[in-house]
Structures are given as structure tokens and as C-alpha cells.
Amino acid sequence: MVDTSSEPPLIRRLCVIGVGLIGGSLARALRRTAAVSEVVGCGRNQQTLEKALELGVIDCYHTSPVQAVAGADVVLLAVPLGAMRSVMEQIRSHLAVDAVVTDAGSAKACVLADARAAFGQVPRNLVLGHPIAGTERSGVEASFAELFEGRRVILTPLAETDRRACELITRMWSATGADVVEMGVTHHDEVLAATSHLPHVLAFSLVDTLAQMDDHAEIFRYAAGGFRDFTRIASSDPVMWRDICVANRAPLLKALDAFDADLRELAEAVRRGDGETIQTHFERAKTARDNLYRG
């Protein structure tokens, strides 16, 4: 990409390991604003990388992380959480001296633990991050430059994280139109367990429950519009979500247990035909949701 502005680009060479919805969309967004000069893709599936090349998302690719990170000033790890540690171990000795490493994982304590294991300690130029954006679709074909516009990106730097590295990653995400905020690792994982991981588990679980009923074909035939919206996230990538559930299991279980206790209370109210209790729950929920999306 030719940079026609007088300013040097924010990032000279970006290496995206895992060119899927998130990695692909970041590359597209940064290329659009000429915030990056060159994007090197990396992944295990050569077909995906060829596709990304065709789509103009990346400039070149390597299937080996070792080669892919060579000379990159920013490396984005956009692989499922279960693959983070192995990728870190592979790139450890091959990063450029000043390279800033970041990720897009949906949980952060686990990535921090992976970094400690892979690098011996958490590198000062590792800035963990999580773009709160995505769709139920996955893969580079689903990526688009506007994915992060108006969305939040949470960075979870440690006290010892290099501030200049942190600033670069903040500017990178800002260039996509995202609103960047900082948060503690533990807090991030609890908040996301409640608002993202738990709903995904419920959606997958509901569809799975219905799919196992005897007359499931008939049942699904009469699903209305609300069902489509409610279950949209059950079309998300099973491997990515499996990894999230395992990696963020403690906060997720806490949220699951709280939900299950409330659901059982509600089920008991249904069992005894206690309309008043049911209505109280429903009204509290409606008020909370209407407030959330008001205007």
C-alpha cells in the first residue's frame, strides 16, 4: 500500500497471526486509513491465507509464525485462546527487538498465564487487549473494515507494561474507530463472563436442548423472529467458544451459578403458578434492558 500522506504510518509492518474475522477486520481497517504499510498474515490453513491475499486483506503470508513475525513492529495474536501459548513459544526468540505484541482474546488472565509460561515472565512490550466486537460469523470472508467503529476495545496493561507500547496499541485501535479503555485483568474477565460468555453458553445450550427433542424438526419450524435473534450467537465458532469456556472457567462458572440459581427460583414460581413473583422478575429485567438501550 502506498502511503500518500506526509506522515509516516503508525505501523510499518503488522503481523496478524490468525487471519479470521477479528484479525482480518483489523487489517482492513488499518489499511483503509493508511495506518499500516504492510500486513503479513500467518495461519495454519494455507487456503485461508490465499483467500486473505485475494481479498487484499494481507500483503503476504507465512504458515510459520517464526517467519511471519520477522521484522514486524506490531504482532497481533488473533488465534483461539487454546492456541495462544503454543504461538507465543514459537515466536519468543524471533520477535524484532522493539516489536509490540498484542492479542484479541476474549479472556485475559489465561493469556497472561500463557505469556508467563512461554516467555518466563510477562514481556513489558506485551499489551493484552480485547475488542468487544464480532458477529456470529467467522473467517476472513466475514471480515470488514467497519467492524470496530464505535465499539469498545478493552486493554488490560499491567503496572510494568511499557507505556509507549500501550500507547501504540491504543492508537492502533483508535485508528479503526474504536473507543479504547483500560481495565484490570480480573475485572475484565468477570465482566465479560457475565455479558458475553454466559449468554453464549445459554444460546448454545438452548439450541442443543431443542435439537435433541424427538420432534425437533417440527419444533424449529415454528420458531418465530425472537428465536432467531435469541439464538444468533449459537452460530458462533464452537472451537473459539470452547476455548473461552475452558480458559475463563472460574468467572464463567460464577456467572453460570448465579444465573442457574435465579432460573430455578423463577421455575419454582412457575411451578406454583406464582404470577406475582414471575412479574417482579420480568419487570426488573425489562426495566434494566430498556434503560440499557434507551434512545
Place this chain on the structure above:
Amino acid sequence: MVDTSSEPPLIRRLCVIGVGLIGGSLARALRRTAAVSEVVGCGRNQQTLEKALELGVIDCYHTSPVQAVAGADVVLLAVPLGAMRSVMEQIRSHLAVDAVVTDAGSAKACVLADARAAFGQVPRNLVLGHPIAGTERSGVEASFAELFEGRRVILTPLAETDRRACELITRMWSATGADVVEMGVTHHDEVLAATSHLPHVLAFSLVDTLAQMDDHAEIFRYAAGGFRDFTRIASSDPVMWRDICVANRAPLLKALDAFDADLRELAEAVRRGDGETIQTHFERAKTARDNLYRG
């Protein structure tokens, strides 16, 4: 409304008891195609009825069902399930001789029981029905003529139901662009418990669980797009859904118990970090949902 076609209208006078999203949308749809000459509204809230008059949804109104049903050839009961029996008792002795009565309730066995209680037996000209359409919004302001286009309407006539009455209600819903099917009462209630009532309970319950967490304001702040879709149905009318939960409690509890058993199995897999089991559940769900909305 002046009927400019040479054919007489399908319905001369339609009485809509409960002029909300469903009742209002049916009136709008039938007026648009001149399938009805006159719409009489009925409800407890005079402001709502004035609004419906202003919006051109109804031609006139009464707050008393006794007066509202006078001379109507079709009467639609579009009130919450908890109000069905009382309305039936009020109109019992005031219906025109040939009047066909129908409803739009989300559960059918309970309405049948109400009819038996109110009329002494199920009238032959009572045709129970359920349009599988709706939004999380309620009230006549949210009504629109296209609501039923391409949606299914389930009728649950009994063996003794008058076929001409059934045919009239079929033609009425067909005139709105809906696809009308017939189904047994019990089967309807089981199918809808699984695809509609259970998801609503889960959505209300999830939002309620999160709203009760200490840092709920912070939690909701980081909810992504998936959360918005997933919880949309939690903005539905609490009274209507309370009534559905109580009225259809046996099939709903069956679905709730099946869901809870599956969820606990999944939670146990998360607890022991059993990625394989989690992935199996998620893949089954994704396959089922993708098949459902393919193309």
C-alpha cells in the same frame, strides 16, 4: 372505510378486544386490503382506544365488551391470557347469533379451559388461533399492517368446531399475508413452550441476574452486539409473559427442566475443563441453528 371492490368484504364488523400490537396490526392489515368494513375497538384503557382511533386503526370503541361485540361478525380476543375468561364471561350473552370468536393467545389449552368455564362448553363458532409474530414492543403505537406477512398463524380447531367458522378465520389471517396451519392444542402448547416461552424466560432471567449483580452498571456498559440481540425479548411486556408462564406452565416446566439438565451437564464440563464435551454441545447447536436459517 368505503369498499370500492365489487366483492363484499370478508368481515363486515370486526370487534378487537385488546387493541395492542397484535389486535392493532390485524385491524391495519385487514383495512389495507378492504377485507373488513368496520373495526370496533375495546379495552380498559380509554387513552389507548383514543390513540387507536387517532391512528385510524379502529372506527369506534367501547370500554365495555358487552357493547363492543354487539353486531360484530368476528370477535378477536387479543388480551393477556389471564384476562380471557373474564372477557368471555362478559360477552357470552351478547354475541350476535352467527358471530365467530377467535383469539391470539400464545397458549391454547388454557384458553380452551377458559371457554369451557365461561360458556359451559366450547362453542362451535370459537376458533382458537395464534399468530407466530410479534416484536418486543407492545401497544397499538407499535402495530403495523405488515406484521403477519410471511409469518405462520396456527389454528387449533377441535373436531366439533364449525368448519365454516374455521374457514372464515383462515381467510382472515390469509388476508394479512400469513401462512395458516392447523395443529392440535397440546402439540401447539409444547412446541411454543420450547421455541418461544422458554427463550423468553431465559432472556428475562439472564437480564435479571445481571441487573442484580453489584457492578451491574459497569457490566452492562461492556455488553456487545450479541447481548443486545440475545436480550431483545427481555423488553417484552411482563404482564403478557407472566400470564403465558402461568397458563402454559406444564409444557414450559418440561422444557425448562430439559434445558436446565443440559445446562448443568455443560456447566460440569466447564468445571472440569472438559473441552471435548463442550465442543460437542456447541457444534451440535451450531449445526442445528445454521441448518434452520440456511439460505
